[in-house]
Amino acid sequence: MTEAALLTCHDVTRVFDGLVANKDISIEIHQGEIVGLIGPNGAGKSTLFNLIAGSFPVTSGCIMFGGRDITGLPAAARCHAGIARTFQVPRSFDSMSVLENVIVGALVHYPRSRAARVKALEVLDYAGLSGRTAHPAGDLTPPERRRLEIARAIATEPRLLLLDEVLTGLTPSESREGVDLVRRIRESGITVVMVEHVMEVVMPLVDRAIVLNLGEVLAEGSPAEIVRDPAVIGAYLGTRNHAA
Amino acid sequence: MDASVSVSGAIAAFRRDRWREMALAGLLVAAAATIPLFVHDVYTMNVLILTLLYAALSQSWNILSGYCGQISLGHALYFGLGAYTTSILYVHFGVLPWFGLAIGGALAALVALALGAMCFRLAGHYFTIATIVIAEIGLTLIHNWDYAGAAMGIQWPFGPDSWASLQFARDKTPYFHFVLGLFAVTWLVTWVIEESRWGYWWRAVKDNAPAAESLGVTIFSSKMMAAAISAFFTAVGGGFYAAFLSYIDPDSVMSFRLSLLMALPAVIGGIGTLWGPVIGAAVLIPITELTRSFIGGTGAGTDLIVYGGLIMVIALARPEGLLSLLPSRSRESRT
Amino acid sequence: MGLIYALIAVGLSLIFGLMDVVNFAHGEFLMVAMYAMFGLVVVTGFDPILLTPVVAAAMFMFGAFAYVGVVRFAMRAQSNKGMVQIFATFGLAVLLQGVAQTLFSPDFRNLPGAWLTGKTLDLHGIFLPWPQLYGCLVSILAFLGLWLLMTRTDFGKALEATREDRGAVALVGIDANKVFMLGWGLGAALTGLAGAVLAVFYYIHPQVGASFALIAYVTVALGGFGSVFGALAAGIIVGLVEAATTLILPPSLKSIGIYALYLVVVLVRPSGLFGKA
Numbered sequence: 001m002t003e004a005a006l007l008t009c010h011d012v013t014r015v016f017d018g019l020v021a022n023k024d025i026s027i028e029i030h031q032g033e034i035v036g037l038i039g040p041n042g043a044g045k046s047t048l049f050n051l052i053a054g055s056f057p058v059t060s061g062c063i064m065f066g067g068r069d070i071t072g073l074p075a076a077a078r079c080h081a082g083i084a085r086t087f088q089v090p091r092s093f094d095s096m097s098v099l100e101n102v103i104v105g106a107l108v109h110y111p112r113s114r115a116a117r118v119k120a121l122e123v124l125d126y127a128g129l130s131g132r133t134a135h136p137a138g139d140l141t142p143p144e145r146r147r148l149e150i151a152r153a154i155a156t157e158p159r160l161l162l163l164d165e166v167l168t169g170l171t172p173s174e175s176r177e178g179v180d181l182v183r184r185i186r187e188s189g190i191t192v193v194m195v196e197h198v199m200e201v202v203m204p205l206v207d208r209a210i211v212l213n214l215g216e217v218l219a220e221g222s223p224a225e226i227v228r229d230p231a232v233i234g235a236y237l238g239t240r241n242h243a244a
Numbered sequence: 245m246d247a248s249v250s251v252s253g254a255i256a257a258f259r260r261d262r263w264r265e266m267a268l269a270g271l272l273v274a275a276a277a278t279i280p281l282f283v284h285d286v287y288t289m290n291v292l293i294l295t296l297l298y299a300a301l302s303q304s305w306n307i308l309s310g311y312c313g314q315i316s317l318g319h320a321l322y323f324g325l326g327a328y329t330t331s332i333l334y335v336h337f338g339v340l341p342w343f344g345l346a347i348g349g350a351l352a353a354l355v356a357l358a359l360g361a362m363c364f365r366l367a368g369h370y371f372t373i374a375t376i377v378i379a380e381i382g383l384t385l386i387h388n389w390d391y392a393g394a395a396m397g398i399q400w401p402f403g404p405d406s407w408a409s410l411q412f413a414r415d416k417t418p419y420f421h422f423v424l425g426l427f428a429v430t431w432l433v434t435w436v437i438e439e440s441r442w443g444y445w446w447r448a449v450k451d452n453a454p455a456a457e458s459l460g461v462t463i464f465s466s467k468m469m470a471a472a473i474s475a476f477f478t479a480v481g482g483g484f485y486a487a488f489l490s491y492i493d494p495d496s497v498m499s500f501r502l503s504l505l506m507a508l509p510a511v512i513g514g515i516g517t518l519w520g521p522v523i524g525a526a527v528l529i530p531i532t533e534l535t536r537s538f539i540g541g542t543g544a545g546t547d548l549i550v551y552g553g554l555i556m557v558i559a560l561a562r563p564e565g566l567l568s569l570l571p572s573r574s575r576e577s578r579t
Numbered sequence: 580m581g582l583i584y585a586l587i588a589v590g591l592s593l594i595f596g597l598m599d600v601v602n603f604a605h606g607e608f609l610m611v612a613m614y615a616m617f618g619l620v621v622v623t624g625f626d627p628i629l630l631t632p633v634v635a636a637a638m639f640m641f642g643a644f645a646y647v648g649v650v651r652f653a654m655r656a657q658s659n660k661g662m663v664q665i666f667a668t669f670g671l672a673v674l675l676q677g678v679a680q681t682l683f684s685p686d687f688r689n690l691p692g693a694w695l696t697g698k699t700l701d702l703h704g705i706f707l708p709w710p711q712l713y714g715c716l717v718s719i720l721a722f723l724g725l726w727l728l729m730t731r732t733d734f735g736k737a738l739e740a741t742r743e744d745r746g747a748v749a750l751v752g753i754d755a756n757k758v759f760m761l762g763w764g765l766g767a768a769l770t771g772l773a774g775a776v777l778a779v780f781y782y783i784h785p786q787v788g789a790s791f792a793l794i795a796y797v798t799v800a801l802g803g804f805g806s807v808f809g810a811l812a813a814g815i816i817v818g819l820v821e822a823a824t825t826l827i828l829p830p831s832l833k834s835i836g837i838y839a840l841y842l843v844v845v846l847v848r849p850s851g852l853f854g855k856a
Contacts, residue, residue: 053458079460091455093448095516104448107441108460116441117258121251130250156459362842366849373800374845377838380793384835500793504669511666552673559667 004067006031006191007052007160012061014047021047023215025061029160034182034192036202036223039212040236045195046088046164048212052193053085053162054078066159079108084158088165090145094138098129098148101137105155120155127151127181143174147181154185161185163194167201175201203227211235265518266435273428280417289416293488295529296423297481302509302521303430304477309507310516311443312470313450314364315372317503318379319478322352324386324498326479327486331398332391341410345483352479353472360471364464376500383498397493400486410487419488426484427522430477434518437473446470447516478506512558513566523566639768722811728765794834797841816840 005028014022022044029035037045051058054075062071070078084105093101102123106116124130127147132140140148146166153161167178175198182205186192196202203209203223211218211226213235219226226232276296283289301323309315329351330344339347363374387395405412412418437443445466448456453463486492496502510516513524535550558566794817802813817837824836 055454075454075457076460076462079458085458087455087458091452093451093455095451096444096447100444100447104444104456104461105459107444111441113439113441113444114255116444118251118255121254125251133254152459362846366845370800370845370849373796374842376793377797377841381835381838384838388829508666549674549677552670552675552677555670556667556674557670559670 005029005064006066007193008064009048009052010062010064012048012051012063013059014044014051014056015059020215022051025212025215025217027210027217027220029191029193031159031191032186032189033208034186034194034206036206036209037193037195037212038197038199038202038209038226039218042214043212043235044215045212047215049085049162049164049193049195053083079156079158082157082159083162084153084156084160085162086146086149086153086164086166090142090149092137092140092145092148094136096137097133098135098137098140099124099133101148102152102155105152108156123151123155126184127154128177143170146178150181150185154190158190160191160193163192165195165197167194167196167198179205262439269428269431269435273424276424277421280420286416289420291530291533293416293420293423294533295525296420296427297485297488298505298509298529299522299525300423300427300430301478301481301506302513302525303427303434304474304481305506306510306515306517306521307434307437307477308470308474310510310520311437311450312446312467313516314467314470315368315507316375316474317372317500317507318375318377319474319506320498320500320502321375321379321382322356322475322478323482323485323502323506324382324494325352325355326482327492327497328386328392328398328482329479330483331400331486331492335398335400341483341487345480348483349476349479352475356471356475357468360468364467364471376503379498379500379503383494383500386494386498393493395494397491397496398486400490402490410484411490423484423488426477426480431518431522433473433477438518442466442469450516508555512555520566527566636768637771639764639771641767641771794837797837801841801844 007029009025009027012022012025013020025044025048037049039045050056052063054070054073054077058071062069064070065078065081065083068081070081070083073081093104096104099117099120102120103113103116106119106123107113110116110119121130121133124133127150129144129147129151132144137145137148150161150163150166163182166182167175170178179201182192182194194202194206203226206223208221209223209226210220211229211232218235219229219232221229279292280289283292301319305316305319326345326348329348330341333339333344333347334341359375359378363371363378366374386392392398400411403411405415407418410422437446445456445461448459448461449463449466457463482497485497489496509524509528510521511524512528513522514520531554532551798813798817801817802811817840820836820840821834824834828835
């Protein structure tokens with residue numbers, strides 16, 4: 001691995017009122033990867049996700065992106081730097097049409113609205129939502145909303161796309177379409193980091209998985225390695241035992 | 245490639261719609277400009293002038309509160325600022341109202357930025373109440389500021405009719421054309437905004453601020469921009485009002501009631517839309533004046549009953565505004 | 580006076596904190612209460628102190644009715660919920676003013692010799708007017724009662740629950756509509772108490788609501804929406820600040836102190852002093 005990583009987290013720690021959500025997390029994400037961020041509930045996946053996206057600041061540690069220190073950068077600036085994200089519960093702009101939602105994203109790199117509109121139409125076509133462009137975003141079905149989230153994020157022409165549980169709770173055919181979309185996104189040159197719960201769908205998709213547990217990195221490696229790692233198994237089974 | 249064909253087709257259709265809208269507006273304005281040829285009754289003229297003024301004011305208000313979602317009920321502050329600035333500059337310093345209007349507008353924009361810096365961190369109702377409170381402070385201060393006439397207000401000096409001083413004693417037609425022009429400008433600004441990145445950003449911020457941020461929108465500066473533009477035009481309207489009446493006093497240009505009246509046409513007609521404030525003003529102002537003239541004179545308050553009842557009914561029955569009654573005009577059909 | 584402001588404010592806070600509904604007709608509720616007291620006194624000749632509970636009860640009905648008749652529809656709005664409430668209740672306010680003006684004419688009125696009018700309490704040389712003291716008493720009792728209601732009874736808990744998650748409470752068998760209706764009734768009743776008390780020493784006219792309303796909104800926001808205690812604390816603070824301001828500045832500027840206070844507080848604590856926003 002001679003090329004520099006696209007995203008690096010150095011000893012990233014985040015504390016909320018005494019609760020340590022992320023502790024000394026150090027990971028690297030490389031250009032062109034699809035990386036899965038997994039772990040049992042409460043492992044700190046969402047926290048790390050939000051830290052990378054810029055929703056709140058780190059308590060300590062630093063985050064580098066494309067060679068630049070972005071630790072202090074606010075969310076909007078990170079988008080301009082090339083990091084895009086989706087939200088777990090889709091946050092669509094309901095007073096606007098599907099197309100207009102995506103235009104907001106496209107404006108990042110196409111400030112003139114006419115060009116943004118063209119870009120948005122293309123992205124919607126790519127994401128399979130061409131038939132719904134004129135509909136108000138509030139009218140979409142939940143799977144369509146997820147695709148809108150993704151389309152909107154892609155329209156910002158990111159280098160890194162953070163997906164928050166986009167494959168959770170889908171029917172098998174919807175899952176297949178979702179997986180296909182993520183693959184196409186990677187093929188178009190965007191690096192993807194996905195937070196996920198649904199192991200069966202995610203493992204075949206990702207190149208690499210990072211497992212978090214209790215706020216720290218537990219294991220890293222290919223899906224095959226992770227699945228056989230006794231510590232990982234222990235973390236998941238352990239949680240299940242406590243619940244029972 | 246089918247995709248690119250449909251894209252360019254969609255774009256072409258969109259451009260057609262946009263220019264059609266512009267053409268419609270142009271036609272309306274041109275038609276309206278001829279009204280003074282037919283109408284000579286002073287009372288009717290007054291109602292028309294007020295209607296256009298409120299349309300312009302409501303349109304300005306709509307920019308901050310409708311599109312950007314920051315509901316301000318203290319806009320009378322800017323109206324009053326414009327009115328007083330123009331009046332003081334003219335009466336005490338002889339500065340022509342044309343400049344007075346511009347200066348008043350600029351001043352209002354600056355004040356809006358300063359207030360915004362303070363208040364935009366506030367959410368929803370807290371923000372709205374802050375705007376009300378600030379306007380009330382302004383009103384109270386003016387009430388007690390002798391230089392600005394305190395409670396007595398400011399009277400413009402009588403003089404010959406002239407466009408330079410915006411004073412026309414006998415024939416109100418020039419006022420009509422001026423306010424028509426003002427309205428046309430605010431409409432045009434809104435039209436441009438609707439398709440500009442600012443417009444998209446504001447609506448995104450209104451709908452879901454964190455999501456907007458994740459798409460690269462800086463929330464704070466967006467709100468500030470909306471506030472400044474909104475305040476500017478409101479103040480210009482205020483300056484015009486002062487020239488129109490040739491007399492202002494604190495309660496007529498800075499009261500809370502006025503703030504509500506500026507917002508009402510937009511809400512009734514369709515908040516956050518291009519034509520909403522226009523329709524709202526066209527419906528509301530004539531009705532207000534008519535009920536007041538025909539029923540209100542007895543002091544029995546029945547005009548208030550009618551007025552209040554009407555507002556209630558519309559607000560409840562059609563929350564999206566009267567605009568939604570016209571299917572072809574809804575934004576969703578435009579792509 | 581601070582406690583009376585608090586009383587008015589808590590009625591509003593209850594309604595707002597409950598349902599995210601801002602009632603722009605709140606001032607007019609006050610006015611209605613005052614007129615109700617006036618009417619009752621004139622008709623029955625009883626002393627206002629005796630009639631206070633009657634007015635409160637009447638206002639309860641009024642508030643519940645207002646909810647059922649008007650607000651319920653406002654809350655169904657899909658879009659622009661905030662604006663619909665503001666303007667629907669604004670329309671209601673204007674309507675009520677009009678009705679009052681029609682029925683009672685725009686003249687100022689005041690209650691003819693009530694038992695407490697003009698009497699003062701001599702506390703080591705400080706003269707406290709009895710009507711205001713009565714108001715304080717009523718206010719304190721009302722707050723106590725409210726606190727008990729909110730924390731001890733099922734209804735109070737239902738109110739809180741419905742506020743937090745309207746959808747979920749249906750699953751537990753709570754009828755949101757009924758809860759809100761009662762909540763509005765309660766809010767109106769509290770305002771009714773305030774109105775009943777004020778009627779003893781304040782002039783009654785159709786616009787009287789407006790002057791109190793603004794102070795009420797500021798008080799509620801200052802205390803924080805949704806917090807009963809906040810409304811109480813804020814009310815007292817507002818009353819004190821207003822009194823202090825009149826000592827320093829000319830009387831026409833008396834409200835500035837309160838407004839400035841609101842801005843300062845809200846800058847430091849964007850949800851008011853105790854707000855749950």
